[in-house]
Amino acid sequence: MTRSSPRPARRPLVPEHSPTLADDVRRALGRVLDPEIRKPITELDMVGDVTVDVDGRASVAVKLTIVGCPAADTIERDVRAATLGVAGVSGADIQISVMTREQRNALTERLRGPGGARAMPFGPDSLTRVIAVTSGKGGVGKSTLTANLAVALAASGLRVGIVDADVYGFSIPGILGLTEGGVAQKPTRVGEMILPPVGYGVKVISIGMFVDDNAAVAWRGPMLHRTIQQFLTDVYFGDLDILLLDLPPGTGDVAISVGQLLPHAEVLVVTTPQPAAADVAERSGVVARQTGQRIVGVIENMAGLPQPDGSVLDVFGSGGGAEVARRLSVGQAPDAAVELLASIPLSVGLRTGGDTGVPIVLSDPADPAAAAILAIAAKLASRGRGLAGRRLGVTPA
Numbered sequence: 001m002t003r004s005s006p007r008p009a010r011r012p013l014v015p016e017h018s019p020t021l022a023d024d025v026r027r028a029l030g031r032v033l034d035p036e037i038r039k040p041i042t043e044l045d046m047v048g049d050v051t052v053d054v055d056g057r058a059s060v061a062v063k064l065t066i067v068g069c070p071a072a073d074t075i076e077r078d079v080r081a082a083t084l085g086v087a088g089v090s091g092a093d094i095q096i097s098v099m100t101r102e103q104r105n106a107l108t109e110r111l112r113g114p115g116g117a118r119a120m121p122f123g124p125d126s127l128t129r130v131i132a133v134t135s136g137k138g139g140v141g142k143s144t145l146t147a148n149l150a151v152a153l154a155a156s157g158l159r160v161g162i163v164d165a166d167v168y169g170f171s172i173p174g175i176l177g178l179t180e181g182g183v184a185q186k187p188t189r190v191g192e193m194i195l196p197p198v199g200y201g202v203k204v205i206s207i208g209m210f211v212d213d214n215a216a217v218a219w220r221g222p223m224l225h226r227t228i229q230q231f232l233t234d235v236y237f238g239d240l241d242i243l244l245l246d247l248p249p250g251t252g253d254v255a256i257s258v259g260q261l262l263p264h265a266e267v268l269v270v271t272t273p274q275p276a277a278a279d280v281a282e283r284s285g286v287v288a289r290q291t292g293q294r295i296v297g298v299i300e301n302m303a304g305l306p307q308p309d310g311s312v313l314d315v316f317g318s319g320g321g322a323e324v325a326r327r328l329s330v331g332q333a334p335d336a337a338v339e340l341l342a343s344i345p346l347s348v349g350l351r352t353g354g355d356t357g358v359p360i361v362l363s364d365p366a367d368p369a370a371a372a373i374l375a376i377a378a379k380l381a382s383r384g385r386g387l388a389g390r391r392l393g394v395t396p397a
C-alpha cells in the first residue's frame, strides 16, 4: 500500500496576519522610551499600525513628534530591536512618519494637562525637590559640582533635571557632553513645548541652547526673569525627583528671580577654602534666605591638592567652607544650623572630565573629588525634602 505524501500547506495569496504576534510586538514596544520625553512610545501615540504576516515579518508604523526629530535614529533602532526580540518575529519593516498638527496638539495636551496648560510644575505642592546651587563669586566650581551631583543622583535611580540659569557662564551642556563643536545642542520643540536634551540620564535646559554660537548674553533683569520663568513652565521635564538650578554667581537678578519663582527651593552654597571668599559666599546664602529659601548646606570646593609624597597642598588656603557654614548658622534654631556637607579636593580628573564632557563621578568614581561628590549626592538623596510649608491635601476631621 502506498501512502500519499501529506499535501504541503497551501500558502495564502495574501499573507495572513497574526493578531497574537502583533499584540506581542505592541507589548514589546511598550518598553521603548522616547529618549527626550522619557515615556513609552506606545503611551505617546507614536505607534500606529502593527501587523505580522504568516512568515513572521512585522510591519510597524511609527509617528515621530516633529520633522527632523533628533531622536529619530534612536527610536527606529530601539523599535526594530524590540520588534525582532519578540519570539516568532523573523523580520521588521519600520515605517517612519510624522504626527499631524492635531496629533501633536493632543500629545502636548496629554503631557501638560488640558489646553496644554502652562502652569509651573515646581510649585510648593510639587513632589519635585528643587535645589538651587549658588556661590558668592565665579569660578569656584559651582557648575562642575551641579553637573556631577546631578549625574550621581541620576545614576542612583532618581529622575533628575538641571536648569542652567548661569546666564553669563552657561557651561552645563559642555560638562554633560551636550555640545557639538563647542555649541550647545538645541532642544526639540513640540508645538509650544520644549523637550530638554538628556545627558547621562539628566534632562538639561540651558540659556546656551538658545543663543547662537555661544554668543554672549547681555540681557537685563526682566528678560532674564521671563527666560527663567519660561524654562520652568514651557520645558517638559516630566515627573522629576530632583531639579537642580545652576545660578550665576553672586546676588544679581537671576538669584532674585529664582527666589521669587521658587521660594520653597533649597539652596546649596559653594565656596572655596579661601577665608577671604567667605563674605561673598555668605551674602549669596543670605539673599536666598531672604526670599524664603532654606539653605541645605555648604560645599567647599578646590580644597587641598594631594601631592605625590602624600602631603596636601592647600592652594586656596583652608577653613573657608566651615566659616561660611558657621556664619550662616548664626541666629538659626539648632535644627536649622547650616552644615558643611563636604570639602572637595582639587582634582585634575574633575577638571578634564568637565572639559571633555565625561563626568568624573561615572568615569572615575574612586577619584577623591568624585568620591566626595558621590557622598554629597547620597546624603542629599537620603534626606528627602522637608514638608514644612507644604500643603498636604488633608483636612483635619
Ligand SMILES: Nc1ncnc2c1ncn2[C@@H]1O[C@H](COP(=O)(O)OP(=O)(O)OP(=O)(O)O)[C@@H](O)[C@H]1O
Pocket (backbone or CB within 6 Å): 135, 137, 138, 139, 140, 141, 142, 143, 144, 145, 166, 169, 170, 171, 247, 248, 249, 301, 302, 303, 344, 345, 346, 347, 348, 350, 351, 352, 354, 355, 369
Ligand atoms: N575641584 C576641582 N579641581 C580642579 N578643577 C576644578 C575643580 N572644580 C572646578 N574646577 C574647574 O574650575 C573651573 C571653574 O569651574 P566652574 O565653571 O564649574 O565654576 P563656576 O563656579 O560654575 O563658574 P561660573 O559660575 O563663573 O561659571 C573649570 O575649569 C572646572 O573644571
